Amino acid sequence: MDRKRLAIDGGTPIRKSYLPYGKQDLDQSDVAAVVQVLQSDYLTTGPMIDTFEKSIAAYVGSRYAIAFSSGTAALHAACFAAGIKENDQVITTPITFAATANAIKYQGGEVVFADIDAKTYNISAEAIEALITDQTKAIISVDFSGQPVDYKKIREIANRYQIPFISDAAHGLGAVYEGEKIGSLADMTMFSFHPVKHITTGEGGVITTNNEQYFQKLKNFRNHGIVRDQEKLHKKNQPWYYEMQSLGFNYRMSDIHAALGVNQAKKIDGYLNKRIAIAQKYTEGFRDFELLTPPFQLEGVESSWHLYVIRLHLEKLTVRRKEIYQALQKENIGVNVHYIPVYFHPYYQALGYKKGLCPHAEQLYEEMLTLPLFPKMTSQDVSDVIMAVKKVLQYYEVRA
Numbered sequence: 232m233d234r235k236r237l238a239i240d241g242g243t244p245i246r247k248s249y250l251p252y253g254k255q256d257l258d259q260s261d262v263a264a265v266v267q268v269l270q271s272d273y274l275t276t277g278p279m280i281d282t283f284e285k286s287i288a289a290y291v292g293s294r295y296a297i298a299f300s301s302g303t304a305a306l307h308a309a310c311f312a313a314g315i316k317e318n319d320q321v322i323t324t325p326i327t328f329a330a331t332a333n334a335i336k337y338q339g340g341e342v343v344f345a346d347i348d349a350k351t352y353n354i355s356a357e358a359i360e361a362l363i364t365d366q367t368k369a370i371i372s373v374d375f376s377g378q379p380v381d382y383k384k385i386r387e388i389a390n391r392y393q394i395p396f397i398s399d400a401a402h403g404l405g406a407v408y409e410g411e412k413i414g415s416l417a418d419m420t421m422f423s424f425h426p427v428k429h430i431t432t433g434e435g436g437v438i439t440t441n442n443e444q445y446f447q448k449l450k451n452f453r454n455h456g457i458v459r460d461q462e463k464l465h466k467k468n469q470p471w472y473y474e475m476q477s478l479g480f481n482y483r484m485s486d487i488h489a490a491l492g493v494n495q496a497k498k499i500d501g502y503l504n505k506r507i508a509i510a511q512k513y514t515e516g517f518r519d520f521e522l523l524t525p526p527f528q529l530e531g532v533e534s535s536w537h538l539y540v541i542r543l544h545l546e547k548l549t550v551r552r553k554e555i556y557q558a559l560q561k562e563n564i565g566v567n568v569h570y571i572p573v574y575f576h577p578y579y580q581a582l583g584y585k586k587g588l589c590p591h592a593e594q595l596y597e598e599m600l601t602l603p604l605f606p607k608m609t610s611q612d613v614s615d616v617i618m619a620v621k622k623v624l625q626y627y628e629v630r631a
């Protein structure tokens with residue numbers, strides 16, 4: 232077979248223009264929604280927040296949804312509501328964005344990294360169980376790439392040890408586990424509305440829960456720990472009076488962001504269907520192509536396809552992931568790497584985490600590449616990615 236000259240060696244790139252790995256999709260109705268709120272009486276703490284929260288709760292099927300200024304703020308609030316304090320251990324995955332672990336550190340907790348399952352790349356329930364101690368005070372799982380974790384097994388472990396189960400479902404809006412949407416399978420579930428996620432508010436996040444007590448704590452935490460409900464105040468019958476009963480933050484979402492969210496939320500299923508179709512096209516395109524493994528598709532779950540992560544068969548290639556990444560970038564394909572294992576970051580290394588801690592995660596990190604995946608991608612865009620990946624990998628294929 233002829234090897235086509237790569238763009239990185241002066242050949243013609245597969246694409247003329249750069250294709251990013253993720254991008255928001257905003258139309259005129261989104262713009263109109265934001266303009267309308269700008270002309271209204273409330274820019275923050277207004278009616279849009281409630282409307283947005285209700286639309287997310289209705290979509291995922293949870294009793295409550297509490298909006299925050301970011302997904303990270305929402306995770307921090309969940310750690311607070313779960314009662315995480317100084318030196319409490321919280322088990323999570325290293326294959327996630329740093330925010331998942333950072334939320335534990337914000338509360339002074341100790342992050343305990345459990346290794347991933349080598350097939351699904353999600354946190355392994357067995358690895359979680361092996362790390363439980365008397366100091367374990369919560370579990371935070373991540374539905375990596377949109378594929379739900381083993382909710383049943385993790386739920387069972389959390390129940391047995393009587394600890395809260397928090398789900399970072401930043402990738403998981405619309406994902407389904409055994410017939411049920413992600414959003415109330417854990418005690419608290421976080422969704423993020425950063426522009427690369429399923430829908431966007433610019434910045435923003437939400438916690439969904441069915442638990443009244445968590446709901447109250449989350450609401451207070453978002454607004455400085457301030458309580459106004461007469462029933463819950465120490466002093467009563469003073470109409471101007473409120474109390475700050477715990478140390479909270481200003482983690483409120485503005486009505487400007489929420490208005491965008493309300494309009495975006497109407498389009499969740501449309502976006503989801505586009506993501507599913509793109510993922511299917513990739514998987515078909517790579518069928519019988521032996522230089523990579525496409526994402527593993529579990530029985531009984533429906534991924535929300537936030538990311539399409541391929542695993543390179545490095546033993547069949549003459550170069551490492553870095554060269555493949557660079558060559559694809561030169562073909563104008565915006566590949567990415569999700570994620571650097573969290574404990575590789577200097578901040579965590581300085582806390583004493585050693586390389587070798589989670590071997591499956593570390594091996595995956597050497598071999599993984601994220602391909603572009605967002606609703607606005609055209610059929611041609613998807614074909615370009617498939618062609619470019621094949622061109623680059625075949626170029627570097629080991630020859631007998």
Ligand SMILES: *Cc1c(COP(=O)(O)O)cnc(C)c1O
Pocket residue numbers: 301302303304327328330331373399401402423424425434435436
């Ligand atoms: C995006 C993301 C977050 C953080 O959400 P923000 O809204 O950007 O703060 C946390 N965890 C994961 C897995 C994410 O992908």
